[in-house]
Amino acid sequence: MVNSIVWFRNDLRITDNAVINYSLENNRKVLPVYIYDPSTSLGSASKWWLKNSLISLNKSLKGNLIVIEGEPSKILLDLVNKNNIKEILWNERYSKDDRSQDNEIKNIIKNHEVNFITFHSCLLKNPQNTLKKDATPFKVYTPFYKQQYQGMTYELYNYNTEEIDYIDCGHKEQHLKILDDFIKTEKWHEKLHDKWVPGEAGAQEKLKVFLSNGLNGYSEGRNRPDKQYTSMLSPHIRFGEISIREVAKSIENINTEDAEIFYKELVWREFSYHLLYHFPHLVDTNLQKKFNKFKWLDNKNHLESWQKGMTGYPIIDAGMRQLYQTGYMHNRVRMIVGSFLVKNLMLHWSHGQEWFWDTLVDADIASNSASWQWIAGTGADAAPYFRIFNPITQSKKFDPDGVYIKKYVHELKDIPSNIIHMPSDCDAETLKNYGLILGEDYPSPIVDLSITRDRALSAFKELSTEK
Numbered sequence: 001m002v003n004s005i006v007w008f009r010n011d012l013r014i015t016d017n018a019v020i021n022y023s024l025e026n027n028r029k030v031l032p033v034y035i036y037d038p039s040t041s042l043g044s045a046s047k048w049w050l051k052n053s054l055i056s057l058n059k060s061l062k063g064n065l066i067v068i069e070g071e072p073s074k075i076l077l078d079l080v081n082k083n084n085i086k087e088i089l090w091n092e093r094y095s096k097d098d099r100s101q102d103n104e105i106k107n108i109i110k111n112h113e114v115n116f117i118t119f120h121s122c123l124l125k126n127p128q129n130t131l132k133k134d135a136t137p138f139k140v141y142t143p144f145y146k147q148q149y150q151g152m153t154y155e156l157y158n159y160n161t162e163e164i165d166y167i168d169c170g171h172k173e174q175h176l177k178i179l180d181d182f183i184k185t186e187k188w189h190e191k192l193h194d195k196w197v198p199g200e201a202g203a204q205e206k207l208k209v210f211l212s213n214g215l216n217g218y219s220e221g222r223n224r225p226d227k228q229y230t231s232m233l234s235p236h237i238r239f240g241e242i243s244i245r246e247v248a249k250s251i252e253n254i255n256t257e258d259a260e261i262f263y264k265e266l267v268w269r270e271f272s273y274h275l276l277y278h279f280p281h282l283v284d285t286n287l288q289k290k291f292n293k294f295k296w297l298d299n300k301n302h303l304e305s306w307q308k309g310m311t312g313y314p315i316i317d318a319g320m321r322q323l324y325q326t327g328y329m330h331n332r333v334r335m336i337v338g339s340f341l342v343k344n345l346m347l348h349w350s351h352g353q354e355w356f357w358d359t360l361v362d363a364d365i366a367s368n369s370a371s372w373q374w375i376a377g378t379g380a381d382a383a384p385y386f387r388i389f390n391p392i393t394q395s396k397k398f399d400p401d402g403v404y405i406k407k408y409v410h411e412l413k414d415i416p417s418n419i420i421h422m423p424s425d426c427d428a429e430t431l432k433n434y435g436l437i438l439g440e441d442y443p444s445p446i447v448d449l450s451i452t453r454d455r456a457l458s459a460f461k462e463l464s465t466e467k
């Protein structure tokens with residue numbers, strides 16, 4: 001019998017996982033491993049999620065998961081030698097750094113008579129195979145969707161996880177204790193426990209609830225942060241606790257606009273990975289080079305007010321506080337706060353990308369980078385330069401009664417809905433009657449919307465019209 005390492009990375013599940021399927025079909029004895037590599041940067045919220053997800057995965061694997069901290073090639077080599085390993089199995093990762101690390105590992109270990117067998121279980125399709133007819137990558141979402149994904153159906157793997165045959169390497173209980181040493185719990189994390197259940201069971205529950213409560217009405221409802229229409233699956237998908245094919249399959253036979261729009265959102269994730277794979281510098285460089293000479297502003301006070309949810313614009317402050325309190329922000333609000341940062345404050349999109357990276361439980365290298373470039377207008381298929389979200393109009397439209405605002409901006413809990421979207425438009429006496437003194441209980445707006453809008457329009461227009 002062949003001994004194989006199953007190296008878990010962004011696929012922390014045992015169901016519908018190509019690697020597990022291969023090991024069962026080929027009667028492998030497996031050593032499931034997770035390597036925590038301190039050189040890869042993970043945000044604080046992601047670390048919390050990862051730790052809890054690994055605890056859950058270990059249960060699914062009947063306590064057989066080995067968790068080790070260190071440099072992956074060294075650790076794998078050591079495990080190969082100690083356990084007579086002949087094969088290493090993994091699902092591919094797609095960022096430039098991950099891909100070069102994987103190639104390096106293959107080079108280091110290939111002299112040890114070990115085979116590498118790799119799969120693509122983290123996406124619906126291998127991004128290498130989603131090129132245009134002329135073999136160049138897509139830069140526009142709609143043709144990408146239509147030519148590559150529309151009408152696709154998905155087959156899931158069918159196997160019995162009870163049949164997984166584990167290599168016994170002892171000291172199992174030590175491995176999870178190690179997690180406490182290298183992923184420190186921060187006070188901030190306590191709040192996340194109230195909100196999320198990382199792991200496969202939590203993911204399945206979210207999908208079930210979404211299919212019965214959210215999907216019907218999703219196409220309109222997904223824009224409403226004051227209601228619960230979206231699936232909240234993003235961190236589960238990010239860590240691969242649920243197979244993306246399983247999510248797509250769950251709506252495959254539902255012929256409604258809601259199901260199609262939801263499927264299209266899953267394909268936005270694929271599009272982000274397509275961009276990341278074919279334009280690896282997406283993470284740190286403007287996709288449209290002309291923006292390299294854009295004169296972003298540098299204002300630490302503004303950045304800090306944005307991060308803390310103290311801008312004086314209630315919908316923005318609600319979003320930023322939702323993020324800090326729960327590790328999540330509604331998609332519509334992500335767009336509003338993003339536009340405010342890059343257009344009204346004119347701060348570089350990388351500030352937003354970094355803050356989201358640290359605080360989102362679903363922080364994802366492809367979706368986060370592509371979305372920030374989209375918002376800034378610097379990316380592929382990006383928002384046009386003149387698209388500047390007006391936070392007040394957006395707030396009135398998508399949170400008409402201020403329910404979302406009041407949930408996160410407690411200072412405004414007694415403010416009526418006709419005033420709540422922009423308290424500073426109201427006179428001080430009226431606000432006082434509702435128990436609010438602007439500048440004391442809640443900040444005055446940090447910038448003027450109309451002045452900063454005009455400033456952004458002329459700055460972006462200059463560059464955007466350049467070829």
Ligand SMILES: Cc1cc2nc3c(=O)[nH]c(=O)nc-3n(C[C@H](O)[C@H](O)[C@H](O)COP(=O)(O)OP(=O)(O)OC[C@H]3O[C@@H](n4cnc5c(N)ncnc54)[C@H](O)[C@@H]3O)c2cc1C
Pocket residue numbers: 222230231232233234235237238265266268269270272329330331332334335338356360362363364365367368369371372375
């Ligand atoms: C500035 C900005 C940064 C973002 N950063 C991330 C990120 O780091 N990680 C992340 O997963 N999403 C990111 N998104 C996309 C989107 O906001 C989240 O995927 C969505 O809010 C997650 O909530 P949900 O699971 O309830 O979504 P649903 O509406 O239920 O969508 C289902 C799934 O589709 C995928 N999806 C939905 N919308 C998008 C999108 N626009 N782009 C890519 N995938 C999408 C997600 O996997 C999501 O879980 C970002 C969006 C913006 C505007």
